[in-house]
Amino acid sequence: MISNNEKNLGTLFLSILDSKLTIEKCISKSGLTADSISNIISIPKYEKYFVKNTDKELRLSCKTEWISKDMSKSIKISKSEAKILEEAVKKKFIKHVSKYWNENGIVKRDFELKSLSEWVISEYVFISGFATWFREKEKDNETNLSILLSNATGEDIEASANIEFDQDRLKLVSEIPTQILQKIMNINPAGKIAYRSLDMVIMKAMSEVNPNLAKKMQNNNVTIKKSWWKFW
Numbered sequence: 001m002i003s004n005n006e007k008n009l010g011t012l013f014l015s016i017l018d019s020k021l022t023i024e025k026c027i028s029k030s031g032l033t034a035d036s037i038s039n040i041i042s043i044p045k046y047e048k049y050f051v052k053n054t055d056k057e058l059r060l061s062c063k064t065e066w067i068s069k070d071m072s073k074s075i076k077i078s079k080s081e082a083k084i085l086e087e088a089v090k091k092k093f094i095k096h097v098s099k100y101w102n103e104n105g106i107v108k109r110d111f112e113l114k115s116l117s118e119w120v121i122s123e124y125v126f127i128s129g130f131a132t133w134f135r136e137k138e139k140d141n142e143t144n145l146s147i148l149l150s151n152a153t154g155e156d157i158e159a160s161a162n163i164e165f166d167q168d169r170l171k172l173v174s175e176i177p178t179q180i181l182q183k184i185m186n187i188n189p190a191g192k193i194a195y196r197s198l199d200m201v202i203m204k205a206m207s208e209v210n211p212n213l214a215k216k217m218q219n220n221n222v223t224i225k226k227s228w229w230k231f232w
Helices: 004-016 023-030 034-042 044-049 065-072 079-100 116-137 146-153 167-173 178-185 189-209 211-223
Strands: 050-053 059-062 142-144
Touching (some): 004 034, 004 044, 004 059, 034 044, 065 116, 079 116, 079 167, 079 178, 116 167, 116 178, 116 189
16 A cells, blocks of 8 residues: 555656756646645655755755665665666666656656555666666677577577667666676566566567477477476
């Protein structure tokens, strides 16, 4: 159950992002009341989300350090890795959500379903799954599918492809080293789902183009007593 304070926190944060807004402007952009905003920014545990700029009048801006710290609670990384993660988040996060969480000109999420922290971490986990898949298979500016298809068929197969994918979305994690990315991917099941979904899409596409390949995949997995669509 997401509390009203958590819902208001998420709404306020996404209405500000890289801006520096007066309370009046926050009211206009977030739809929250002055009392709700004052309540949120006065709660000690929410101090990590906002900067209070008090030059002439109060203006609010957003912090992003909490994102890497929240992720670090679920993975084991060194201090130097934590610093790299913090800088990558600071550089990429706001631009990413401003584009991909934008619905009809408003950056938003459904805070009835998840808290702000849960939404943000899920985004990193899911995209880390996709990014890890591509990094493992990148070779000479193409996606090397040889290992994937060889494992699926039980034969040595050489295959590569140019895969259409929204690579801009992966920029969110482009400056995060692979060893950290793999840890983020495993914070929750969403990362593995993203990773495996690309395996499934590739094998489905290849089997539609080449029925013989589909038969080889099926036969190979029957040998190990697993249906190929469940094996993957």
